[in-house]
Amino acid sequence: MIDLYSWGTPNGRKITIMLEELGLEYTMHPINIAKDDQFKPEFLAISPNNKIPAIVDTDNGQTLFESGAILMYLAEKTGKFMPTEDKARWATIEWLMFQMGGVGPMMGQTHHFVKYNADKSAYASDRYLTETKRLYKVMDARLANNEWLNGDSYSIADIATWPWVARHDWQTVDLNDYPNVARWYKTIAARPATQRGWNVPETEQKIPMP
Amino acid sequence: MIDLYAWATPNSRKVTILLEELGLAYRLHPVQIRLGEQHRHQFLAINPNNKIPALVDHETGIQTFESGAILIYLAEKTGRFLPKSGQARAATLHWLMWQMSGFGPMLGNLEHFSKLNPGRSADAEAHFQREIRRLYGVLNGRLGETDHLNGDAYSIADMATWP
Ligand SMILES: N[C@@H](CCC(=O)N[C@@H](CS)C(=O)NCC(=O)O)C(=O)O
Ligand SMILES: N[C@@H](CCC(=O)N[C@@H](CS)C(=O)NCC(=O)O)C(=O)O
Numbered sequence: 094m095i096d097l098y099s100w101g102t103p104n105g106r107k108i109t110i111m112l113e114e115l116g117l118e119y120t121m122h123p124i125n126i127a128k129d130d131q132f133k134p135e136f137l138a139i140s141p142n143n144k145i146p147a148i149v150d151t152d153n154g155q156t157l158f159e160s161g162a163i164l165m166y167l168a169e170k171t172g173k174f175m176p177t178e179d180k181a182r183w184a185t186i187e188w189l190m191f192q193m194g195g196v197g198p199m200m201g202q203t204h205h206f207v208k209y210n211a212d213k214s215a216y217a218s219d220r221y222l223t224e225t226k227r228l229y230k231v232m233d234a235r236l237a238n239n240e241w242l243n244g245d246s247y248s249i250a251d252i253a254t255w256p257w258v259a260r261h262d263w264q265t266v267d268l269n270d271y272p273n274v275a276r277w278y279k280t281i282a283a284r285p286a287t288q289r290g291w292n293v294p295e296t297e298q299k300i301p302m303p
Numbered sequence: 304m305i306d307l308y309a310w311a312t313p314n315s316r317k318v319t320i321l322l323e324e325l326g327l328a329y330r331l332h333p334v335q336i337r338l339g340e341q342h343r344h345q346f347l348a349i350n351p352n353n354k355i356p357a358l359v360d361h362e363t364g365i366q367t368f369e370s371g372a373i374l375i376y377l378a379e380k381t382g383r384f385l386p387k388s389g390q391a392r393a394a395t396l397h398w399l400m401w402q403m404s405g406f407g408p409m410l411g412n413l414e415h416f417s418k419l420n421p422g423r424s425a426d427a428e429a430h431f432q433r434e435i436r437r438l439y440g441v442l443n444g445r446l447g448e449t450d451h452l453n454g455d456a457y458s459i460a461d462m463a464t465w466p
Binding site for chain 2: 141142143153154155156157158159160161162163165166179180183184186187189190191193194195197198199202205206210213214216217220231234235
């Protein structure tokens with residue numbers, strides 16, 4: 094059984110979508126980051142970086158934080174969504190890292206400067222929006238020749254990236270400018286596990302459509 | 304034989320330090336990012352994201368970019384610096400991801416605003432300074448509990464963070 098500590102954010106949804114895909118049983122412990130639950134000592138004992146998501150696997154007592162590490166752990170535990178064949182496996186890990194090191198932190202800054210603090214710094218807003226659009230272009234080129242990011246099959250690289258692309262409206266990005274990303278986005282949005290994972294913990298939010 | 308495309312930057316040094324630890328033979332192809340060499344076609348064929356480092360392993364035919372992926376690749380190839388199972392593996396991966404997604408990009412952001420473009424945005428400078436102080440606090444707290452980030456031994460999580 095998996096104990097999941099999370100909230101309905103892009104990094105949180107990576108894990109609920111993965112768990113729903115895997116059909117693994119899990120207990121959701123909501124950590125309301127708008128109310129500073131992430132600074133409570135019980136949570137810091139699991140995630141010293143005061144960020145969701147984090148998990149405890151009660152099958153073996155292992156604790157993990159960082160969404161990318163949790164995705165790799167769950168993929169290795171179940172043998173799913175991370176191919177074992179060499180080429181596809183390394184492409185999965187490389188595009189997962191591209192999400193972790195690029196898409197996540199840079200689009201996160203776009204949310205900070207463009208959406209939440211639009212009046213604070215035109216220079217910073219512009220910097221992160223430009224970088225966000227560059228990242229969309231890289232993904233669009235990749236998905237022009239490949240159905241999935243790893244070039245092989247639906248994987249943790251897609252699962253990690255999709256919830257960030259689902260914030261395209263926050264980023265003031267028109268997905269129709271990136272037709273291959275839009276096609277990939279809609280395909281994943283139609284998966285029942287994506288739709289279930291989207292609303293954990295329960296919300297009334299609809300998946301944004303371009 | 305391994306071909307490494309890199310320059311003298313923190314993300315590249317993660318990989319050169321690991322290659323030296325492993326004693327693997329490699330050929331270094333300098334990519335001068337200040338001169339824009341990362342945008343050349345030959346390099347984009349290896350990394351469409353126009354960033355160093357990137358690696359080609361001729362023994363296996365694998366080519367990969369993103370420093371974190373390269374570190375895991377070399378660790379699994381040699382069976383070193385990434386424990387194979389258990390909490391030590393989990394902790395190596397989560398601290399590696401912490402560096403990849405937090406410590407690394409936030410230091411890059413701070414450098415951009417405070418060092419390369421001071422005065423452009425006081426708000427952004429303060430924002431990233433706060434975040435970097437917080438991250439150093441997290442790192443210091445962890446290293447107060449254990450010798451190495453994964454709680455077990457020197458690993459790719461330390462090699463990713465040190466540069
Ligand atoms: N690199 C981390 C980032 C996690 C993250 O940024 N979580 C946000 C919500 S999406 C959070 O918990 N923020 C609360 C805070 O920073 O205080 C991961 O991928 O897990
Ligand atoms: N997440 C990437 C980041 C790589 C990165 O930022 N590389 C920088 C140098 S340290 C670069 O190549 N910059 C050139 C550019 O962005 O045009 C990784 O860890 O490999």
